[in-house]
Amino acid sequence: MAYRRLLSLLQRRGEVIPHFQQKPQHINHTFPEHTNHLYHRSQRAIHSGTPLMVKLLSVDELFARSSLQEHLKQIEKEYNECLHVVSGNVTEDERRDDEMRTKWTKVSLLAPLIQTIRELDKKQKEITQTEILLKDEDPAMRELAEMEREGCLQDIQDLRQKILDLLITDEEADMSDLVLEITAGVGGQEAMLFTSEIFDMYQSFAQHHGWSFEILDHMASDLGGLRHASASISGPQSYKKMKFEAGVHRVQRVPKTEKQGRMHTSTMTVAVLPQPTEISFTINSKDLRIETKRASGAGGQHVNTTDSAVRIVHLPTGVVAECQQERSQLKNREKAMKALRAKLYSMKLEDEISKRYNQRKIQIGTKGRSEKIRTYNFAQDRVTDHRIGMTVHDVKSFLLGEDLLDQMNSSLQEFSSQEAIMELLGKSNQEGS
Amino acid sequence: MTQGLVYLAMWRRTLSTNHRCLGCRGGGLLKRVWSAHSRLVSGAPALPADRITALQAADLWRTRFEEEGVTEPEESSRYIIAHVLGAKTMESVEPERLTEHLSRGKTEQVWQLCTRRLSRMPVQYVIEEWDFRDLTLKLRPPVFIPRPETEELVELVLTDLRRKSGPGVGSESGQTCVEVGCGSGAISLSLLKSLPQLRVFALDRSQDAVDLTGENASRLGLRDRLQIYQADVMKNAESVLSLCGSASALVSNPPYLFSEDMASLEPEIYRYEDPAALDGGEDGLNVIKQILTLAPLVLSDQG
Numbered sequence: 006m007a008y009r010r011l012l013s014l015l016q017r018r019g020e021v022i023p024h025f026q027q028k029p030q031h032i033n034h035t036f037p038e039h040t041n042h043l044y045h046r047s048q049r050a051i052h053s054g055t056p057l058m059v060k061l062l063s064v065d066e067l068f069a070r071s072s073l074q075e076h077l078k079q080i081e082k083e084y085n086e087c088l089h090v091v092s093g094n095v096t097e098d099e100r101r102d103d104e105m106r107t108k109w110t111k112v113s114l115l116a117p118l119i120q121t122i123r124e125l126d127k128k129q130k131e132i133t134q135t136e137i138l139l140k141d142e143d144p145a146m147r148e149l150a151e152m153e154r155e156g157c158l159q160d161i162q163d164l165r166q167k168i169l170d171l172l173i174t175d176e177e178a179d180m181s182d183l184v185l186e187i188t189a190g191v192g193g194q195e196a197m198l199f200t201s202e203i204f205d206m207y208q209s210f211a212q213h214h215g216w217s218f219e220i221l222d223h224m225a226s227d228l229g230g231l232r233h234a235s236a237s238i239s240g241p242q243s244y245k246k247m248k249f250e251a252g253v254h255r256v257q258r259v260p261k262t263e264k265q266g267r268m269h270t271s272t273m274t275v276a277v278l279p280q281p282t283e284i285s286f287t288i289n290s291k292d293l294r295i296e297t298k299r300a301s302g303a304g305g306q307h308v309n310t311t312d313s314a315v316r317i318v319h320l321p322t323g324v325v326a327e328c329q330q331e332r333s334q335l336k337n338r339e340k341a342m343k344a345l346r347a348k349l350y351s352m353k354l355e356d357e358i359s360k361r362y363n364q365r366k367i368q369i370g371t372k373g374r375s376e377k378i379r380t381y382n383f384a385q386d387r388v389t390d391h392r393i394g395m396t397v398h399d400v401k402s403f404l405l406g407e408d409l410l411d412q413m414n415s416s417l418q419e420f421s422s423q424e425a426i427m428e429l430l431g432k433s434n435q436e437g438s
Numbered sequence: 439m440t441q442g443l444v445y446l447a448m449w450r451r452t453l454s455t456n457h458r459c460l461g462c463r464g465g466g467l468l469k470r471v472w473s474a475h476s477r478l479v480s481g482a483p484a485l486p487a488d489r490i491t492a493l494q495a496a497d498l499w500r501t502r503f504e505e506e507g508v509t510e511p512e513e514s515s516r517y518i519i520a521h522v523l524g525a526k527t528m529e530s531v532e533p534e535r536l537t538e539h540l541s542r543g544k545t546e547q548v549w550q551l552c553t554r555r556l557s558r559m560p561v562q563y564v565i566e567e568w569d570f571r572d573l574t575l576k577l578r579p580p581v582f583i584p585r586p587e588t589e590e591l592v593e594l595v596l597t598d599l600r601r602k603s604g605p606g607v608g609s610e611s612g613q614t615c616v617e618v619g620c621g622s623g624a625i626s627l628s629l630l631k632s633l634p635q636l637r638v639f640a641l642d643r644s645q646d647a648v649d650l651t652g653e654n655a656s657r658l659g660l661r662d663r664l665q666i667y668q669a670d671v672m673k674n675a676e677s678v679l680s681l682c683g684s685a686s687a688l689v690s691n692p693p694y695l696f697s698e699d700m701a702s703l704e705p706e707i708y709r710y711e712d713p714a715a716l717d718g719g720e721d722g723l724n725v726i727k728q729i730l731t732l733a734p735l736v737l738s739d740q741g
Contacts, residue, residue: 201533225533227493297586305587306695306716309706311513311561311568313586330529332517332569334586335593 064165067423072430077122077168084115118171125164132157173425182239182280183247184221184347189232190253192271195260197230199381200273202404203254204234207247207275209406216240221340222328228262237280237343244279249417251277252378259383268384272377278351280343288346294318297334315341324348388413393420444733445595445689446726482553485546489539492519496528499552506556509704514561518551521565558705570624573631573658577622581650582715584624588691592628595689599633602686616682616736617641618671618690618729621715623651623664625689630660637663639682643670644712671728684738692725694718 067073087108135157138150185207189200211218217239224232238247255272263269298312314329315337326345328337379390381400388403389396395416403409483502490498496515503511516528522544525531540548554564562568562583567576570584571592577583595615603613613636617626620640630638642648648668655661669678693716700708700717707716718724 220530223529223533225529225536227537229534229537231533305585306582306693306707307699308704309560309562309583309711310510310586311517312510330527332526333571333589335571335589336569 064162064169067169067426068165070430073426076430080115081119081122084112084119087112087115118168121164121167121171125161125168128157128161128164132161169422169426172429173422179245181244182237183244184235184237184278184280184344185247186235186276186278187231187233188274188276189226189230190272190274192256192269194226194228194230194262195256195269196271196273197226197232198228198261199230199254199256199271200234201225201229201231203273203275204231204236206404206406206410207238207250208236210410211238211240211243211406213407213411214240214243214246216243219340220330221344222330235344237340237347239280244277246414246418247277248279249414249421250275252376255377255380257380257382257384278347279354280347280350288319288349292320293345294320295338297338313337317341317345319345319349322349322352324352390417393417444730444737445591445687446692446729482549482556485549489542490545491539492523492528492531492536495519495540495545495548499548502552503555508556508558509706510561514555515552517561518555518564519548522547522551526569559710560706563710570622571628573624573627573654575622575624575627575654576650576657578646578650579710580712581644581647582621582711584622585691588624589628591689591691592625595625595629595687596632599629599636599687603633603635613637613686614639614682614684615687615689616685618688619643619647619692619715619725620651620666621647621691623654625691626651626664627654627658627660629689630655630663631658638665639685640664640666641669641671641678641681642666643668643672643714646712647715671732672725675728675732678732679735682736685736686738688729688733688736690729692718692729694722694726696720696722 091105091108091112132154135150135154139147139154141147141150187200187204187207189196192199208218217237219237221235221237223234226232253272253274255270257268257270259266260269260271294317296316296318298310298314311332313332313334314327315334316325316327317338318325324345326341326348328341328344330340331337378392379388381388381403383400386400387396387398388400388409390413393416395413397403397409397413399409403413483498486498496519499515499518500511503514508514520526520528520531522540523531523535528536551564555561559579560583562577563579566578567574568583569575571589575584599613599615613633615626615629615636615638617638617640620626620642623640626638626640629636640651642651645668648666651664651666652661655664655666665682667678667681669681671678693714695703695716695718697717697720700713703716718726
């Protein structure tokens with residue numbers, strides 16, 4: 006479904022080819038590395054066996070689309086109308102108070118975008134002027150014009166990027182921290198070993214970005230694998246990046262436990278739950294049942310207990326969180342509470358998110374548990390992300406959770422931003438027709 | 439008029455004498471064994487001939503504890519082994535280490551510590567430390583082991599002291615707090631750690647407790663805002679008053695068990711913990727009454 010939609014969006018590019026051809030030099034000039042990069046990537050993707058269905062469009066390509074241009078015009082029109090109303094050209098009696106307020110909010114929201122669009126227009130006029138100077142007889146003048154043009158092109162590039170960034174609004178949850186939950190899937194001990202490696206990978210990834218990584222719960226298996234674990238991650242952009250990691254990860258290799266050298270396929274699941282701040286999400290303490298050793302009877306000076314495990318049940322939903330990571334009961338309770346908040350918050354968000362992102366290929370947000378997102382193939386020494394058909398090599402380095410993972414994560418983010426814009430354009434097209 | 443801020447820990451429960459303690463009172467009341475070595479422990483398992491992993495050791499000792507009726511067999515063996523591995527809980531040890539063979543030295547250490555536990559020494563004394571809120575405290579007999587409920591008592595005191603000091607900078611600089619019966623220093627040190635301007639007077643009748651609180655304070659770098667005195671509120675009420683007048687708050691986890699219940703405590707408690715920290719007299723209120731009598735005199739007008 007999502008595929009088909011995206012393809013139809015891409016096909017519509019045919020309409021704008023004349024526009025596109027007017028400035029082909031922009032692409033060659035400003036994006037040589039980028040094109041190269043794309044080429045490189047599609048080369049590598051051949052290994053995965055699946056054809057690359059979509060490619061990442063450059064900023065120029067996006068701007069060459071009439072639908073984007075129309076969308077921007079539409080916004081400008083809307084802005085002007087609102088401005089017209091709030092600046093008092095229409096008599097007050099005609100407009101109700103709250104309507105005025107909505108218009109005001111809209112004006113202030115759109116203002117930075119409109120300003121950037123106007124700057125871009127100005128720069129584009131400048132560039133036409135310098136292009137005339139390029140044909141001047143004086144070579145010194147031509148050189149000057151060439152330099153000026155370069156500068157303009159760079160500015161245009163920056164302004165376009167800024168417009169795109171302004172078009173994509175952040176999710177409410179993008180500002181939050183998160184709870185990472187990983188669970189071994191199909192494949193027994195081998196799946197648990199892999200789960201442990203993935204857990205380490207994210208721990209290093211957090212360290213790489215300077216985020217804090219606090220283990221909430223850690224259930225090891227007998228052979229050094231991991232059945233289940235969760236951790237609280239916080240730091241700038243942590244959720245914004247980690248949300249792309251949620252889903253089923255698959256490993257293909259000859260397990261350490263395998264005697265006959267056969268290749269196995271195992272899976273593990275990553276869930277990324279946004280961690281709400283105290284203010285944005287409250288839980289009524291009456292809804293909680295906190296179970297500790299004490300609750301079972303004696304307490305205080307009568308007994309000496311080392312059992313500091315805490316289990317919290319949220320009665321209305323039956324959601325449970327447990328922690329026995331710490332020796333202090335209070336700290337266990339704090340950690341269990343953190344996990345519980347994240348679980349409840351993600352349940353709350355899941356509804357709206359699934360509605361909003363149903364159509365998108367990159368399942369962002371809470372669970373996306375069912376979809377296989379990435380394969381780690383040791384025999385071919387590659388990691389392939391199935392959502393964008395991207396492959397990188399060197400599984401060992403990837404599992405270090407540093408540059409390679411970051412590189413893949415950034416591509417997912419770029420791709421997702423683009424999908425958001427496409428969705429926006431698709432919507433405005435529908436409204437227009 | 440003095441509005442006293444007095445915090446007393448209480449856990450009211452009438453202990454029925456047949457509760458727990460299956461036949462472990464044979465040796466008479468309050469028989470205390472200070473050192474595990476002095477008591478002959480029946481049937482500590484022999485050191486294994488082959489090398490074993492941490493998980494196997496944990497399993498072996500859990501079974502042994504179960505057979506001997508040691509309370510919390512699973513927790514006990516896991517905490518002790520985690521401690522030997524340099525961690526706080528087994529859950530926080532890297533999984534691969536649990537399946538590696540223990541070195542000879544570590545195995546011997548596990549056997550030595552678990553054998554102590556077999557004589558019903560509390561885990562906290564066996565590994566000589568425990569966590570209280572965000573502090574790790576050194577613990578040793580017979581100084582009272584802080585209970586989890588007391589973590590919540592500290593929470594209450596903190597909330598009130600923070601509210602009273604208000605949000606203004608430096609306004610809490612004058613705050614002082616008195617703790618009666620500081621034991622290992624758990625309450626006082628938690629307060630000092632969370633309120634960087636607070637000063638605390640900690641009292642205990644036992645020299646062991648005074649020493650241990652001092653040690654813990656030094657280890658945690660909180661010694662400079664803490665004054666510790668060896669004093670008994672029951673006997674030297676006057677010297678207590680002269681030492682620490684006009685405090686903002688008074689906090690205590692005084693002994694509150696009924697004397698008659700002392701006999702039915704678990705061996706962990708009656709053999710190893712100082713009965714003076716538990717026995718509150720016939721109605722459990724001996725020390726509590728005395729503290730409440732002194733409170734108006736110790737607390738400042740704003741206290």
